[in-house]
Amino acid sequence: MVCETIRVRGTVQGVGFRPFVWQLAARLGIAGEVSNDGEGVLVRAQGESDQLDAFAAAIVAEAPPLARVTSIERVPLPAFSASGFTIAETTGGTRRTGITPDAAMCAACAAEIGDPGQRRFGYAFTNCTHCGPRFSIVDAIPYDRTATRMRAFTMCADCRNDYDNPADRRFHAQPIACPDCGPRVDMQLAEVVVALKAGAIVALKGLGGFHLACDATNEAAVSTLRARKRRPHKPFALMACHIGMIGKFARVSAAEALLLGDPAAPIVVLPGKNAALAASVAPGLDRIGWMLAYTPLHRLLCDGIDRPLVMTSGNLSGEPQVVDNEEALVKLSGFADRFLMHDREISRRLDDSVATVVGGQLRVQRRARGYSPAPLEMPRGLRHAPPVLALGGELKAAICLGFGSEAVLSHHLGDLEDAHTYDAFEAAIDDYERLFGHTPQAIACDWHPAYRSVQKAEEMAADRRLPLVRVQHHHAHIAACMAENGWPVDGGKVLGIAFDGTGYGGDGAVWGGEWLLADYRGFERLATLKPVRLPGADVAVREPWRNLLAHIVSAFGYQGGMARLRDAGLADAFEGKPVSAVVRMIESGFNSPESTSAGRLFDAVGAALGCAFDRVTYEGQAAVELESLACPDAAATAYRYGRKTVDGVVHVDPGPMWETLLAQRADGVPGGLIAWRFHAGLAEAAGCLAVSLARRHGARAIALSGGVMQNGLFLSLLLDALSQQDLPVLSHRQVPSNDGGIAFGQVAIAASQLLGK
Ligand code: ZN
Ligand code: ZN
Ligand code: FE
Numbered sequence: 001m002v003c004e005t006i007r008v009r010g011t012v013q014g015v016g017f018r019p020f021v022w023q024l025a026a027r028l029g030i031a032g033e034v035s036n037d038g039e040g041v042l043v044r045a046q047g048e049s050d051q052l053d054a055f056a057a058a059i060v061a062e063a064p065p066l067a068r069v070t071s072i073e074r075v076p077l078p079a080f081s082a083s084g085f086t087i088a089e090t091t092g093g094t095r096r097t098g099i100t101p102d103a104a105m106c107a108a109c110a111a112e113i114g115d116p117g118q119r120r121f122g123y124a125f126t127n128c129t130h131c132g133p134r135f136s137i138v139d140a141i142p143y144d145r146t147a148t149r150m151r152a153f154t155m156c157a158d159c160r161n162d163y164d165n166p167a168d169r170r171f172h173a174q175p176i177a178c179p180d181c182g183p184r185v186d187m188q189l190a191e192v193v194v195a196l197k198a199g200a201i202v203a204l205k206g207l208g209g210f211h212l213a214c215d216a217t218n219e220a221a222v223s224t225l226r227a228r229k230r231r232p233h234k235p236f237a238l239m240a241c242h243i244g245m246i247g248k249f250a251r252v253s254a255a256e257a258l259l260l261g262d263p264a265a266p267i268v269v270l271p272g273k274n275a276a277l278a279a280s281v282a283p284g285l286d287r288i289g290w291m292l293a294y295t296p297l298h299r300l301l302c303d304g305i306d307r308p309l310v311m312t313s314g315n316l317s318g319e320p321q322v323v324d325n326e327e328a329l330v331k332l333s334g335f336a337d338r339f340l341m342h343d344r345e346i347s348r349r350l351d352d353s354v355a356t357v358v359g360g361q362l363r364v365q366r367r368a369r370g371y372s373p374a375p376l377e378m379p380r381g382l383r384h385a386p387p388v389l390a391l392g393g394e395l396k397a398a399i400c401l402g403f404g405s406e407a408v409l410s411h412h413l414g415d416l417e418d419a420h421t422y423d424a425f426e427a428a429i430d431d432y433e434r435l436f437g438h439t440p441q442a443i444a445c446d447w448h449p450a451y452r453s454v455q456k457a458e459e460m461a462a463d464r465r466l467p468l469v470r471v472q473h474h475h476a477h478i479a480a481c482m483a484e485n486g487w488p489v490d491g492g493k494v495l496g497i498a499f500d501g502t503g504y505g506g507d508g509a510v511w512g513g514e515w516l517l518a519d520y521r522g523f524e525r526l527a528t529l530k531p532v533r534l535p536g537a538d539v540a541v542r543e544p545w546r547n548l549l550a551h552i553v554s555a556f557g558y559q560g561g562m563a564r565l566r567d568a569g570l571a572d573a574f575e576g577k578p579v580s581a582v583v584r585m586i587e588s589g590f591n592s593p594e595s596t597s598a599g600r601l602f603d604a605v606g607a608a609l610g611c612a613f614d615r616v617t618y619e620g621q622a623a624v625e626l627e628s629l630a631c632p633d634a635a636a637t638a639y640r641y642g643r644k645t646v647d648g649v650v651h652v653d654p655g656p657m658w659e660t661l662l663a664q665r666a667d668g669v670p671g672g673l674i675a676w677r678f679h680a681g682l683a684e685a686a687g688c689l690a691v692s693l694a695r696r697h698g699a700r701a702i703a704l705s706g707g708v709m710q711n712g713l714f715l716s717l718l719l720d721a722l723s724q725q726d727l728p729v730l731s732h733r734q735v736p737s738n739d740g741g742i743a744f745g746q747v748a749i750a751a752s753q754l755l756g757k
Contacts, residue, residue: 270290495697682714
């Protein structure tokens with residue numbers, strides 16, 4: 001007989017790990033005990049040495065679905081006496097970062113709610129150790145029922161038996177419930193199904209907040225929802241009961257099918273739009289965001305209606321999603337014909353996550369339900385840093401808590417320019433600090449003096465007398481990408497391509513098309529897109545035609561530019577616009593900051609091809625429509641860019657690209673081909689320049705970040721362009737490449753400063 005301790009680290013608490021080990025021990029004839037503590041799961045095991053080898057191997061290989069084992073460590077022990085195998089009570093605390101994300105209903109629970117012979121048949125709050133609510137209902141750690149919103153419900157005897165039985169799928173499933181003792185919906189589901197089929201809009205309380213739902217095949221219902229929400233174009237996400245239904249409407253690759261079925265159950269953006277769907281689901285786009293019904297409540301509804309449902313967040317425009325029943329009745333009554341509510345409270349608002357598959361890899365675009373608050377590992381060399389709190393950016397706000405070896409990147413908190421969202425942002429800082437017992441020794445933020453998150457960081461640093469680490473926006477993007485990819489502190493510099501909408505550069509210009517030589521400590525701007533005026537600043541972001549005009553004037557001057565626009569048949573579109581006033585702004589610089597933004601270049605090209613020419617009604621609309629417009633054109637050559645060195649910085653000039661683009665437009669080349677050639681040309685220019693700069697400056701990798709990297713076509717073309725050279729290419733997967741990821745980069749940079757590395 002041999003004795004040893006087996007230490008298991010990773011996401012191993014609140015996911016059914018102890019009963020799993022218990023069952024494994026019984027199967028393999030191991031004696032001893034298993035417990036939770038501050039580092040993860042600790043096993044004391046006794047058995048023959050080959051039995052123990054098999055046991056340790058199975059702990060990793062057969063781990064429960066929601067567990068993620070990052071390491072297992074075996075240490076020999078002096079003999080101890082043990083008869084049988086027991087589950088010990090938690091004594092030494094639990095892991096601070098061990099709160100698991102919410103998980104979509106598992107197959108076993110799905111089978112149960114569909115089986116009339118089961119007592120949970122048709123029950124909308126069925127869950128087990130392998131699925132169900134977690135982060136959305138937890139108020140404190142350790143994760144016990146009393147620390148969750150399920151404390152309002154007393155378990156019945158049957159549920160208690162399941163909960164106490166280590167052989168049961170619901171052993172220690174804190175949200176365990178059944179029709180006798182658990183939460184209830186306030187309306188017959190059959191009635192709601194009838195209403196949805198008849199075209200009603202239903203406000204539905206889900207897992208992390210309210211949705212507005214309607215039949216996605218009913219044009220009248222969908223356009224009514226658009227009119228009521230005053231949301232003319234921004235695409236709606238759809239929900240389906242099973243993957244076969246999605247396959248009828250969209251093209252789903254094997255990797256995308258896996259992602260749809262993941263316990264995180266994100267919205268996955270899929271190509272293809274079927275005529276059976278209401279046209280106003282996603283106007284102007286050839287792709288739609290889909291998710292699978294992820295709670296039993298959603299599943300029962302979707303099964304009942306047997307059509308895709310629009311599932312959009314229940315909120316007033318710009319405000320956060322509603323989570324409380326009373327608030328819903330007040331705020332959503334103008335949108336919804338019916339309410340479907342229930343009596344389980346929501347601890348914190350969690351939007352649906354959004355993800356795509358590009359280059360065969362998962363790319364999280366909005367990190368919320370199902371992904372947060374899973375911890376991210378910090379790279380080697382930064383793991384002994386003191387705790388840091390980073391407050392991120394302004395749009396797509398998210399905060400990040402650095403714990404030394406790990407970091408917790410918060411769920412998506414929204415755009416801080418809305419007052420309610422800002423309140424929710426402040427509340428989230430308190431919530432995360434309290435929940436994770438985090439006491440920062442430094443605060444990190446952006447450079448932008450007008451960001452509300454920066455003002456908050458300044459206040460907090462002053463109040464608590466903590467150092468404030470200010471981080472340049474695109475340096476944070478690149479550092480987030482490096483850290484996510486485990487780039488060690490002593491790994492050398494990387495060449496970062498930060499293609500983005502907006503970021504404060506410190507020189508009065510708006511940055512966003514940058515080639516940076518960076519490590520965690522600092523960065524050097526080696527190259528940038530040529531600066532172009534943004535006539536009217538924010539107005540130019542909302543009205544892509546202004547941006548187009550600025551680009552054309554910058555490339556050809558006013559006379560030459562107007563002549564080319566006329567030849568390309570674009571002059572009519574400018575009829576009735578204050579063209580000469582805008583040109584004066586461009587020439588004088590009045591209220592027209594210089595911008596090197598790649599996002600704005602996409603907007604301008606989009607406008608030239610008729611995408612959201614007059615104005616956008618959601619962020620990035622012109623660029624999203626441009627990507628959607630593009631048709632593959634492998635034969636044609638991509639558009640070229642010029643290069644010029646100004647004050648030691650390479651300026652990448654889109655002038656030659658515009659020249660060809662407008663000439664081809666004048667020749668009647670279809671917009672789809674032009675759109676593709678633009679994407680391909682920019683990817684080639686960005687990639688080639690990055691490689692040559694990396695060689696010249698001894699960079700050891702190329703890192704890709706910024707909101708533009710969410711453009712799947714551009715990212716895949718850029719990855720292709722970089723595949724023919726031998727430097728490693730770092731790109732985002734779990735951390736959004738947009739501003740939802742910069743807080744993580746801020747933590748890494750602050751950690752490196754605090755450690756003096
Ligand atoms: Zn389950
Ligand atoms: Zn019960
Ligand atoms: Fe950004």
